[in-house]
Amino acid sequence: MRILVIGGGAREHAICRSLSLDPEVSAVHCAPGNAGTAEVATPHTVDPLDGAAVAELAASDAVRADLVVIGPEAPLVAGVADAVRARGIPVFGPSAEAAMLEGSKAFAKEVMAGANVPTARSYVCTTPEEADAALDAFGPPYVVKDDGLAAGKGVVVTDDIEQARAHARACGGAVVIEEFLDGPEVSLFAVTDGETVVPLQPAQDFKRAYDADEGPNTGGMGAYSPLPWADPKLVDEITATVLEPTVAELRRRGTPFSGLLYAGLALTSRGVRVIEFNARFGDPETQAVLARLRTPLGGLLYAAATGALADFPALRWSEGAAVTVVVAAHGYPAKPRTGDVIEGLDEIERADGPQAYVLHAGTKADEDGTVRSAGGRVLSVTATGTDLTEARERAYAAVGRVRLAGAHHRTDIAERAAAAAEAGEG
Numbered sequence: 001m002r003i004l005v006i007g008g009g010a011r012e013h014a015i016c017r018s019l020s021l022d023p024e025v026s027a028v029h030c031a032p033g034n035a036g037t038a039e040v041a042t043p044h045t046v047d048p049l050d051g052a053a054v055a056e057l058a059a060s061d062a063v064r065a066d067l068v069v070i071g072p073e074a075p076l077v078a079g080v081a082d083a084v085r086a087r088g089i090p091v092f093g094p095s096a097e098a099a100m101l102e103g104s105k106a107f108a109k110e111v112m113a114g115a116n117v118p119t120a121r122s123y124v125c126t127t128p129e130e131a132d133a134a135l136d137a138f139g140p141p142y143v144v145k146d147d148g149l150a151a152g153k154g155v156v157v158t159d160d161i162e163q164a165r166a167h168a169r170a171c172g173g174a175v176v177i178e179e180f181l182d183g184p185e186v187s188l189f190a191v192t193d194g195e196t197v198v199p200l201q202p203a204q205d206f207k208r209a210y211d212a213d214e215g216p217n218t219g220g221m222g223a224y225s226p227l228p229w230a231d232p233k234l235v236d237e238i239t240a241t242v243l244e245p246t247v248a249e250l251r252r253r254g255t256p257f258s259g260l261l262y263a264g265l266a267l268t269s270r271g272v273r274v275i276e277f278n279a280r281f282g283d284p285e286t287q288a289v290l291a292r293l294r295t296p297l298g299g300l301l302y303a304a305a306t307g308a309l310a311d312f313p314a315l316r317w318s319e320g321a322a323v324t325v326v327v328a329a330h331g332y333p334a335k336p337r338t339g340d341v342i343e344g345l346d347e348i349e350r351a352d353g354p355q356a357y358v359l360h361a362g363t364k365a366d367e368d369g370t371v372r373s374a375g376g377r378v379l380s381v382t383a384t385g386t387d388l389t390e391a392r393e394r395a396y397a398a399v400g401r402v403r404l405a406g407a408h409h410r411t412d413i414a415e416r417a418a419a420a421a422e423a424g425e426g
Helices: 010-020 051-059 073-077 080-086 096-103 105-115 128-138 161-170 234-252 285-292 297-305 345-352 388-399 415-422
Strands: 002-007 027-032 067-070 122-125 142-146 155-158 175-178 185-192 197-199 208-210 214-217 222-225 259-268 271-278 321-328 356-360 363-365 371-373 377-385
Touching (some): 002 051, 010 027, 010 285, 010 297, 096 271, 105 175, 105 234, 128 142, 185 297, 197 234, 285 321
Antiparallel strands (some): 142 175, 185 197, 356 377
């Protein structure tokens, strides 16, 4: 099987890496990719938002794709999956209509209401006056979300009413203002063909830029899986009350969802509540989750793309843990600096592999092979271990080998969960 992956971040590097390890996958291609994906996939140049160009590349003699996997949300909302399907090529990723589950938070709220899925109470506001009234109705902490795509950074959670009002106005269009949800957050992915829903293992990510959840929201500064503190029945509960009803509601509406359904959840004192849906693998949770998946990825994604999930064998997972730590550029998330040389990557491979490895995100390679930063989140350093403590130790040892001027990372990814598990509280 020949597979084309669309995208150029650490999520796509993780997907390409897993596909390259699948014995049934004969060739992996990636467009546009980055300096890391080029090590496990043949790179190609394409505009990820141009459906016709992506479809042409997939059908070309150079690729001859049996499956196209679309990584980021923007191409999905732009209808790239539809263009590729129109060429008769199986696609892992929802249609543009179904991808509005992520493309519009207001639409997601409508779907959840129709599916009776538990979520936060909310108002969709289109004027400053409506936003002010909604903020007054809920009180602090204030939760203000840009209705459209914002690369994981369109949400502000604050006790400062003026900051909340400023964000609502800055969004420029519709905003969703909702009640604050207490309790720990969980990310759960599910692979679906529009009928059958196959959940993956849950993960937890860290959105704030700095330790102890300080600083602004980011696209994610790290993640870990599994969650030793979570109820063993949690995945079954979320599948039954959130994932399956949502897929059924979209099918009922005539917009079946095929691909990766990502539920961001809060485990509140009143039960599980959906914070948001995404229409694709999350970043950085994907890096940690795929590190533990033992079922070959290519076959799983192809089964979803071709409506064959009902007959797919149960997924297999490693019994250990995985931790991902994001190394971010100087100035991230406000004004990340790019063009800095990245060193130490070969040292990680020699000293820590295969238990620790680097997944590239915002990187590019010069003609002489020099790797430079090319984005805000530059690297996802991922490690596995028998438990979270060992995985953390390996991940941070590998992070310590990275040399990137002005870079920063959180030092507390999975710290509390590992400590609790060590103490027997998990």
